[in-house]
Amino acid sequence: MSFLELKDLRVHFPTDDGLVRSVDGLSFRLERGKTLGIVGESGSGKSVTSLAVLGLHKGTRAKISGEIWLDGEELVSASAEHVRTLRGKKMAMIFQDPLSAMHPYYSVGAQIIEAYRIHNDVSKAVARKHAIDLLGRVGIPQPDRRVDSYPHEFSGGMRQRAMIAMALSCDPELLIADEPTTALDVTVQAQILDLMRDLQQEFDSALIIITHDLGVVAELSDDILVMYGGKCIEYGSAEDIFERPEHPYTWGLLGSMPRLDRERTERLMPIKGTPPSLINVPTGCAFHPRCAFEPRTEGKGRTVVPELLETEGGHLVRCHLSLEERRATWENEIKPKLESA
Amino acid sequence: MSESPEPLLSVQGLEKHFPITKGLIKRQVAAVKAVDGLSFDVVKGETLGLVGESGCGKTTTGRLITRLLEPTGGKIVFEGRDISHMSQSALRPLRRDMQMIFQDPYSSLNPRHTVGAIVGAPFRIQGVRTEHGTKKAVQDILELVGLNPEHYNRYPHEFSGGQRQRIGIARTLALKPKLIIADEPVSALDVSIQAQVVNLLEDLQNELDLTYVVIAHDLSVVRHISDRVAVMYLGKIVEIADRKDLYESPMHPYTTALLSAVPVPDVKRRSERERIRLQGDVPSPINPPAACRFHTRCWKAQEICRTVEPPLAQLDVRHQVACHFPENVPSDAVPEDAGTPVPG
Numbered sequence: 001m002s003f004l005e006l007k008d009l010r011v012h013f014p015t016d017d018g019l020v021r022s023v024d025g026l027s028f029r030l031e032r033g034k035t036l037g038i039v040g041e042s043g044s045g046k047s048v049t050s051l052a053v054l055g056l057h058k059g060t061r062a063k064i065s066g067e068i069w070l071d072g073e074e075l076v077s078a079s080a081e082h083v084r085t086l087r088g089k090k091m092a093m094i095f096q097d098p099l100s101a102m103h104p105y106y107s108v109g110a111q112i113i114e115a116y117r118i119h120n121d122v123s124k125a126v127a128r129k130h131a132i133d134l135l136g137r138v139g140i141p142q143p144d145r146r147v148d149s150y151p152h153e154f155s156g157g158m159r160q161r162a163m164i165a166m167a168l169s170c171d172p173e174l175l176i177a178d179e180p181t182t183a184l185d186v187t188v189q190a191q192i193l194d195l196m197r198d199l200q201q202e203f204d205s206a207l208i209i210i211t212h213d214l215g216v217v218a219e220l221s222d223d224i225l226v227m228y229g230g231k232c233i234e235y236g237s238a239e240d241i242f243e244r245p246e247h248p249y250t251w252g253l254l255g256s257m258p259r260l261d262r263e264r265t266e267r268l269m270p271i272k273g274t275p276p277s278l279i280n281v282p283t284g285c286a287f288h289p290r291c292a293f294e295p296r297t298e299g300k301g302r303t304v305v306p307e308l309l310e311t312e313g314g315h316l317v318r319c320h321l322s323l324e325e326r327r328a329t330w331e332n333e334i335k336p337k338l339e340s341a
Numbered sequence: 342m343s344e345s346p347e348p349l350l351s352v353q354g355l356e357k358h359f360p361i362t363k364g365l366i367k368r369q370v371a372a373v374k375a376v377d378g379l380s381f382d383v384v385k386g387e388t389l390g391l392v393g394e395s396g397c398g399k400t401t402t403g404r405l406i407t408r409l410l411e412p413t414g415g416k417i418v419f420e421g422r423d424i425s426h427m428s429q430s431a432l433r434p435l436r437r438d439m440q441m442i443f444q445d446p447y448s449s450l451n452p453r454h455t456v457g458a459i460v461g462a463p464f465r466i467q468g469v470r471t472e473h474g475t476k477k478a479v480q481d482i483l484e485l486v487g488l489n490p491e492h493y494n495r496y497p498h499e500f501s502g503g504q505r506q507r508i509g510i511a512r513t514l515a516l517k518p519k520l521i522i523a524d525e526p527v528s529a530l531d532v533s534i535q536a537q538v539v540n541l542l543e544d545l546q547n548e549l550d551l552t553y554v555v556i557a558h559d560l561s562v563v564r565h566i567s568d569r570v571a572v573m574y575l576g577k578i579v580e581i582a583d584r585k586d587l588y589e590s591p592m593h594p595y596t597t598a599l600l601s602a603v604p605v606p607d608v609k610r611r612s613e614r615e616r617i618r619l620q621g622d623v624p625s626p627i628n629p630p631a632a633c634r635f636h637t638r639c640w641k642a643q644e645i646c647r648t649v650e651p652p653l654a655q656l657d658v659r660h661q662v663a664c665h666f667p668e669n670v671p672s673d674a675v676p677e678d679a680g681t682p683v684p685g
């Protein structure tokens with residue numbers, strides 16, 4: 001069994017408007033030392049998935065089914081109490097907005113010390129030394145002095161570093177970073193991405209990075225999972241997704257994005273329409289109202305939910321088009337347009 | 342693009358210092374030098390991209406040009422008229438010609454007004470009469486930006502982010518402006534929707550002969566949309582050049598660093614990419630570093646960078662750079678003496 005394994009995870013929220021199917025049958029595996037990137041549009045279920053892994057839907061109105069296995073333990077059926085002890089010790093999270101994750105009235109150091117001492121029976125002095133050490137490791141200058149600073153005294157980049165230090169305080173084996181750099185400037189983002197890459201190698205932890213930025217995901221990920229409307233629509237190695245993508249939505253994402261590493265294209269190729277409602281999910285393939293290739297599936301796209309099937313070597317695709325058709329379309333129709341200047 | 346004799350917009354030594362006050366009598370103790378001496382021209386029909394990190398003064402620049410703010414120094418010349426200190430009433434007719442698109446498609450639309458009222462407001466405010474009535478005019482614009490004219494009576498919350506941004510764009514187009522300042526027009530949108538809005542801005546520019554100043558922090562979007570690009574750092578322009586020159590042979594170390602920091606999805610070559618990593622964050626604009634403001638983060642900094650401010654000098658055709666030790670300088674370029682004032 002893999003270090004982390006999700007099996008048919010569903011997270012649904014009953015609301016006044018109806019049932020929101022935020023995550024609707026998601027499965028994936030992740031090994032220690034590997035990085036999984038999860039991309040997808042706003043509302044596709046990325047954050048809800050990560051909160052489920054951390055057990056943070058427990059005690060809310062969310063209806064969860066399926067299985068989440070972490071290092072041989074099943075977490076969906078585990079008690080909230082038990083998952084809480086794993087959080088911080090075995091798994092930790094880095095959020096987009098460090099200010100909301102930190103207490104404004106306690107110094108950064110006090111918060112790291114507290115997090116560390118919950119799980120480790122050590123004296124304050126030892127924990128403080130550990131905190132200073134961690135702050136130094138994540139690149140905070142003069143950590144022995146900055147340990148007593150308050151979150152608001154840090155710049156955005158330093159706060160994000162401090163939050164990473166906090167998340168790392170107990171050497172978690174699984175680290176989930178949800179949009180860790182979205183709020184940061186590009187030069188600071190580059191520093192944080194370098195830091196996460198280095199730390200992961202050093203700690204050999206499993207890392208899930210959630211973002212809508214394909215560039216960020218490409219920099220860090222071994223494997224990439226593309227979500228649409230609460231489901232995985234394509235999964236594969238970073239090369240699979242960027243060099244030989246097979247799903248029309250993934251093609252659309254690549255066509256929408258201007259790229260600095262290529263000649264400038266005359267025109268972007270956006271996906272028409274808007275993301276789907278998760279209450280009245282489109283019938284059949286959730287992407288069909290926006291899909292330019294839907295007519296080629298003889299109406300199946302509108303009626304039958306496509307299955308996630310393996311193409312080759314762990315590359316999974318959820319689409320009714322035949323394998324030959326997808327490959328030919330990518331090679332002959334999509335790729336040339338993405339590369340034409 | 343040929344040198345145009347008369348720019349549509351000309352900005353000369355533009356400054357905005359926000360006072361920081363203290364105590365009951367509001368004594369000024371310091372100033373935020375948000376914009377500190379910008380000079381650039383925008384010719385008719387072109388798109389100037391304005392990039393730089395958070396807090397470098399991009400939005401302030403946009404608000405100065407559209408005179409939502411009054412400059413504390415320098416000049417803004419629009420169609421040959423100095424509008425730097427024009428009164429609001431004198432500015433009113435000019436507001437038709439200059440419009441601003443805001444970053445946040447959620448907060449920039451009044452939730453209690455219908456789409457028709459929002460897009461039609463400029464007609465009423467300016468007292469403009471249209472041939473077939475305001476409603477028809479508004480519906481035409483809605484169609485132009487790819488919205489259904491039947492949406493006339495709907496409210497903003499009934500639309501998605503991309504559609505709301507279209508409503509915002511429709512509103513700015515109502516009076517057929519000549520110049521549009523777009524402040525982060527796509528950064529709040531999903532990638533697939535961003536591309537829709539970028540294409541829309543391009544189509545409208547061709548169709549209506551618009552001139553744009555596009556403010557954005559995303560360097561890939563700016564390359565896609567701009568003809569010329571200005572890079573700002575702490576209230577100053579450090580480099581300005583035609584798109585291709587700026588992206589292919591940047592001369593300012595900061596531009597080089599910015600470009601190398603952008604994550605690109607080139608998975609085959611990710612380990613080979615050469616990266617320049619800047620240390621630390623952008624310093625405060627309250628007490629910006631002396632001389633070259635970039636010297637605290639620049640790997641090429643020498644003593645002179647800390648003592649003499651490098652002027653924005655023309656080092657190649659249509660390529661200006663403010664640095665004592667620029668990169669990619671063509672061999673035949675004759676750099677001006679350091680310390681000479683910036684011409685014009």
Ligand SMILES: Nc1ncnc2c1ncn2[C@@H]1O[C@H](COP(=O)(O)OP(=O)(O)OP(=O)(O)O)[C@@H](O)[C@H]1O
Binds near residue numbers: 013020041042048
């Ligand atoms: N507590 C909740 N109650 C009802 N609906 C919810 C709740 N939490 C999330 N949702 C809905 O579930 C869907 C998925 O949300 P999620 O936060 O996972 O999206 P995301 O992929 O992380 O998007 P983003 O890129 O915007 O962060 C959204 O439509 C959201 O509105």
Ligand SMILES: Nc1ncnc2c1ncn2[C@@H]1O[C@H](COP(=O)(O)OP(=O)(O)OP(=O)(O)O)[C@@H](O)[C@H]1O
Binds near residue numbers: 375393
């Ligand atoms: N009204 C104001 N009073 C005081 N300081 C201000 C005011 N408006 C802006 N500033 C400051 O001026 C500087 C430039 O701000 P501006 O909003 O122009 O930056 P920006 O480049 O648009 O940044 P961002 O990318 O974050 O939008 C910042 O330090 C900001 O805090």
Ligand code: SF4
Binds near residue numbers: 247
């Ligand atoms: S199943 Fe049909 S509608 Fe869905 S992505 Fe494939 S071609 Fe498009």
Ligand code: SF4
Binds near residue numbers: 636640
């Ligand atoms: S003037 Fe000096 S410090 Fe400033 S950018 Fe050039 S080399 Fe760097």
Ligand SMILES: [Mg+2]
Binds near residue numbers: 046
């Ligand atoms: Mg999210």
Ligand SMILES: [Mg+2]
Binds near residue numbers: 399400401524
């Ligand atoms: Mg701004």
